[in-house]
Every structure is written in structure tokens, then in C-alpha cells.
Amino acid sequence: MKSPFSVSSRLVSIITTVRASMDDDPQKLDQTKKRVVVCGGGVIGVCTAYFLSKKGAAVTLIEQSSIACAASGKAGGFLALDWCDGSPISSLARASFNLHRSLAEELNGGESYGYRPLNTLSLSVAESENPPPPQSRKSTIPPWIDGPAKSPKTIGTTETTAQVHPQLFTRTLIEKAVTDYGVEVVIGKVKSLETGEGKVRVVIEGGGRIDGDAVVLALGPWTSKFTLLSSVIRIHGVKAHSIVLEPKEANAITPDALFLTYFPANGGQPMDPEIYPRPTGEVYVCGMSSEEEIPDDPEEIQPNMDSIGVLKRVAEMVSSHLGGEARVKAEQACFLPSTDDGVPVIGEVPGMKGCFVATGHSCWGILNGPATGAAVAELVLDGCSTVVDLSRFSPGRFVSGRGRRR
Ligand SMILES: Cc1cc2nc3c(=O)[nH]c(=O)nc-3n(C[C@H](O)[C@H](O)[C@H](O)COP(=O)(O)OP(=O)(O)OC[C@H]3O[C@@H](n4cnc5c(N)ncnc54)[C@H](O)[C@@H]3O)c2cc1C
Structure with missing residues (x-):
């Protein structure tokens, strides 16, 4: 019998390996859909791609190695409803704990990725x-x-704490996003980014590029290695x-x-x-x-x-x-x-229209992935988030010098 926990071989076949050129065939594009490029295939990038595509965006996710190859595959996967109460991430955590529960209901009880209250x-x-x-x-x-x-x-x-297997959760979610909502996954390293006139262009090492209306950078601890952001946001x-x-x-x-x-x-x-x-x-x-x-x-x-x-x-x-x-x-x-201030950074990068960032989740990224993804999807497509008030997470706080310490 196939174990419900084996990593799906289908996932491997739905991932496009690096392409020489990412020039899009304009014939194939649905011009009515907003085109969003998500960079980073950890839990934050995958949740963002999932909710964006579910809301109708045409999404391409770029990951340099493999889906959930880093912290999102090696974390504990522990979830808590109220442990962040009284901190700046309280509402994010509560919304996300509940979203994990509803995602598990949507995804066959979460059986394939070990969701359970405990x-x-x-x-x-x-x-x-x-x-x-x-x-x-x-x-x-x-x-x-x-x-x-x-x-x-x-x-x-069992009312307030639960768990998932983080790698299986992340891989199950991207598989669903690919098969049901048409997300394209590209394996390649994002090298640089150009923005202007309401468009973004993501350049991939080796020569490819992907154009879109918006880009979400979910590069986890590699955010600071991305020169474009390192002057605005410091992630260690x-x-x-x-x-x-x-x-x-x-x-x-x-x-x-x-x-x-x-x-x-x-x-x-x-x-x-x-x-x-x-x-x-x-x-x-x-x-x-x-x-x-x-x-x-x-x-x-x-x-x-x-x-x-x-x-x-x-x-x-x-x-x-x-x-x-x-x-x-x-x-x-x-x-x-x-x-530096222990609070995730989620929002549009100051001075870079159409460029969004979602990272800095520290030890609660698996818990807070779903609400972050759902909120970013709303922010990118509707201009504001109803899932969670994102103002506390604004990247602008680093630019203005506010909130450097708790
Ligand atoms: C030991 C440990 C235990 C943990 N336990 C828990 C827990 O129980 N519960 C919980 O909620 N959280 C837990 N966490 C925290 C959680 O793992 C992280 O907050 C979360 O995984 C961060 O996700 P991410 O997507 O931001 O980053 P990552 O998982 O690091 O993903 C970033 C991705 O971006 C890709 N990338 C980077 N640069 C590029 C580029 N230039 N081009 C293309 N792709 C790129 C990387 O390859 C990587 O796949 C734990 C963490 C650790 C270390």
C-alpha cells in the first residue's frame, strides 16, 4: 500500500527544470489575468503562490534548488493558536492557525502531510x-x-496546538496549486530584478527572464544576499x-x-x-x-x-x-x-512599485505561512489585506528607522 506520507512523484514531473530562455509565448498568455512571479519555494513562497493562483492570478514560482529544501523542509511543523498573543504577530498567528485547519479540511484532512491537533x-x-x-x-x-x-x-x-510535517505540507500545497490553479514552477536562481512602468522583470542566472505585473520575494534568509533588497531590509x-x-x-x-x-x-x-x-x-x-x-x-x-x-x-x-x-x-x-526587530517583513518595497517582500518569520514560518500567503495575495491583487492588518509588517519601517527594536 502506498504510504500517505510518501512525497508525490507527480510533483517532480510538474516542475519545469531551468529553461534557456523564459520569454513567454504571448499567444499562450491569458491577458485578463494579473501575472505574478513568486521567488522562493519555501513555505512562504508556496503559500503565496497558492492563494494568488486561487484568487485568479497567473503565477510562476521560481526556486533555486527544490521545493521546501531549506528551513521549510527541516522545521518542526509545530502550530499554536495563542502562543503569540500579546506580540505584534498575534493576529497573523491566530488567522494562520485557523487557516491550517481549513486547509487540512480542503486537502483530504491533511492526511498526506501529517496534520493533527496534539x-x-x-x-x-x-x-x-x-x-x-x-x-x-x-x-x-x-x-x-x-x-x-x-x-x-x-x-x-488539541484545541490550541497542532502539527504538520512541514516539507510534506509545502509540497502538497504546491502540487495542488499546480494541478488545480495552473501555477508554473521553474527551477532556477533569481539573479536580479527590474521594475518600472507597472511591470517587473525577473532575471534568472544563466540567461532566462520572466516578465510580470508584480513580483513577491520570499527568499527566507537569502533575502539579504539579494543586493537589491539588502540596502532596505536586513535579514539575518x-x-x-x-x-x-x-x-x-x-x-x-x-x-x-x-x-x-x-x-x-x-x-x-x-x-x-x-x-x-x-x-x-x-x-x-x-x-x-x-x-x-x-x-x-x-x-x-x-x-x-x-x-x-x-x-x-x-x-x-x-x-x-x-x-x-x-x-x-x-x-x-x-x-x-x-x-532586527523580530517582526516579519510583509508588504510592498518602498520605491519599488509592484515589488513585494514576505520574509523574517523566524521560528513561526510554518505556522504563519498560510495567513501570510493569503494576505499577500489580497495585497497584490486587491491593494489591501482583509485577512490580517499588514501595517505592522511594512518594509517601510526599516526605511524610516522606526521599530528597529521591540
Ligand atoms: C530547527 C527549526 C525548527 C523550526 N520549527 C518550526 C515550527 O515548529 N513551527 C513553525 O511555525 N516554524 C518553525 N521553524 C521556522 C520555519 O521553518 C521558517 O520560519 C520558515 O520555514 C521560513 O520559510 P521561508 O519560505 O521564509 O524560507 P525558506 O524555507 O528558507 O525558503 C526560502 C527559499 O528561497 C529559495 N531561494 C533563496 N534565494 C533564491 C534565489 N536567488 N532564487 C531562487 N530561489 C531562492 C531557497 O532555496 C529556499 O527554498 C523552524 C525553523 C528551524 C530552523
Whole structure:
């Protein structure tokens, strides 16, 4: 039987590999549709392409490597309704949590990309302590957590927290956008951009070009490498690590996401790793971040093996199911796209009519992808967003010097 979680081979066949020239055949174009070029095939670019095309735009998405090859394929995929309340992204997060739910309903229950509501616990784990004896174990700690865990606290319920497999989500959504709404996906590296007289031209490395009425730049942490934007918007990449484990007894693992305060035995700084069991039977563990220069090519991002070692140690301390007998399916790193003020940047770039940007979602890009995509689609096609008030996210705040600090 075909696993509902296998990455569709159809996706591969619907992607156009780099073309020598992107000159459009004017005969083929539907002149009544607004033509939008979306640059970047992470969750933000894909959600934007999906909602733009669903609203009737003719969309071409350009990705330099493969869909969800970077953070959008290596993230945890944890979603929370109200954890951003009181912060500038509160309304974005709430709208997006609900959009994830309705997208899952639209996309066969989200089964193909592991959408599910789940409970979430915070726990304290001290490496130097012994696991509590069975009779004094707290009943709120799921049985598979048999390490020295204490102070359990429910911080999310199936009403307020959920998860997706981020790579499968992003790939499912682009496949739907291609097959149902005619999005064209081009594999190629965006080199430069020209705007003027209400038109945009995207130039691709190797000589191709794509013309449109508007362009959306969703380049994640590579935004700053794009010379045109680097003087207006500064995005820095924060490197973070993760491992994916396949425990032997996957059935023993219950759908409880864990947020840990972890005290290493050497008395070092406490850490805050996260553990997400997935409906695939895999368990995802992440943490260990650092500031590092991002390589040009996402395929060249290598994990730091000391950080991977720490995550493995955390996993086996929390549960014997995640120790030596578990198969290590992935050891990886990727970069969070972060702004100086911690707030995403979503809107039209000052002085560049028809050029929009959507990035800087830091550790909440998978959660906030759908509402960002839906809001940008409205902004580009209707001139304003009803999904979320985007004024707080305006790229103009960097130009005027406002909001550089929270
Ligand atoms: C360890 C870790 C765990 C995380 N866990 C969660 C979580 O549980 N929940 C959550 O909500 N968020 C999570 N995040 C955050 C989330 O992964 C990011 O916010 C999100 O993936 C950013 O998406 P993006 O599309 O902006 O960027 P990316 O995923 O980086 O995509 C950008 C894309 O642009 C392409 N690109 C760049 N330059 C060019 C160019 N010149 N031409 C063409 N293409 C180009 C890249 O190849 C890439 O595919 C996590 C992040 C990390 C690192």
C-alpha cells in the first residue's frame, strides 16, 4: 500500500527544470489575468503562490534548488493558536492557525502531510538526576517518557496546538496549486530584478527572464544576499539543528509535543530543546542555534556534529525509545530568517512599485505561512489585506528607522 506520507512523484514531473530562455509565448498568455512571479519555494513562497493562483492570478514560482529544501523542509511543523498573543504577530498567528485547519479540511484532512491537533507539555529534565521510581511518576507524564523528567505542565491542548510535517505540507500545497490553479514552477536562481512602468522583470542566472505585473520575494534568509533588497531590509539567518528518529516501537509514542528545560550534567547553561512525535512514527528533535554565515546554496548547509550529538543525548535522556535502538533518519541544520526587530517583513518595497517582500518569520514560518500567503495575495491583487492588518509588517519601517527594536 502506498504510504500517505510518501512525497508525490507527480510533483517532480510538474516542475519545469531551468529553461534557456523564459520569454513567454504571448499567444499562450491569458491577458485578463494579473501575472505574478513568486521567488522562493519555501513555505512562504508556496503559500503565496497558492492563494494568488486561487484568487485568479497567473503565477510562476521560481526556486533555486527544490521545493521546501531549506528551513521549510527541516522545521518542526509545530502550530499554536495563542502562543503569540500579546506580540505584534498575534493576529497573523491566530488567522494562520485557523487557516491550517481549513486547509487540512480542503486537502483530504491533511492526511498526506501529517496534520493533527496534539497536546503539548513543558517538562524539566536534569541529566544528573535518576528517573523517578514508577510509583512516584506523575500521571500527566506520558509513559514513553521514562527518563528523569519532572514538573510537567500542559501548555497546549488539541484545541490550541497542532502539527504538520512541514516539507510534506509545502509540497502538497504546491502540487495542488499546480494541478488545480495552473501555477508554473521553474527551477532556477533569481539573479536580479527590474521594475518600472507597472511591470517587473525577473532575471534568472544563466540567461532566462520572466516578465510580470508584480513580483513577491520570499527568499527566507537569502533575502539579504539579494543586493537589491539588502540596502532596505536586513535579514539575518540563525542556524538551528534537528534530528529525526525512528523508534522501534513507534506505537508506544503518544501525540504529545514536548518543550523542555534541559539541564546538562556538566552544569552548563540550561537548554530548551523541543521534541515532536509525528503521525509517520518518526520523532523530531530540535534545538542548538548559533549565528553563522549562510552558504549561497541551500544544499551546502551542513550540521555541526557537536550540536547533533547534544540533541541525540537529549533524546535518549528523555526516553529509552529514542536511544540506541532508534534509527537516526536525519541529522540536519537550516537557517531561521530573522529581522532586527523580530517582526516579519510583509508588504510592498518602498520605491519599488509592484515589488513585494514576505520574509523574517523566524521560528513561526510554518505556522504563519498560510495567513501570510493569503494576505499577500489580497495585497497584490486587491491593494489591501482583509485577512490580517499588514501595517505592522511594512518594509517601510526599516526605511524610516522606526521599530528597529521591540
Ligand atoms: C530547527 C527549526 C525548527 C523550526 N520549527 C518550526 C515550527 O515548529 N513551527 C513553525 O511555525 N516554524 C518553525 N521553524 C521556522 C520555519 O521553518 C521558517 O520560519 C520558515 O520555514 C521560513 O520559510 P521561508 O519560505 O521564509 O524560507 P525558506 O524555507 O528558507 O525558503 C526560502 C527559499 O528561497 C529559495 N531561494 C533563496 N534565494 C533564491 C534565489 N536567488 N532564487 C531562487 N530561489 C531562492 C531557497 O532555496 C529556499 O527554498 C523552524 C525553523 C528551524 C530552523
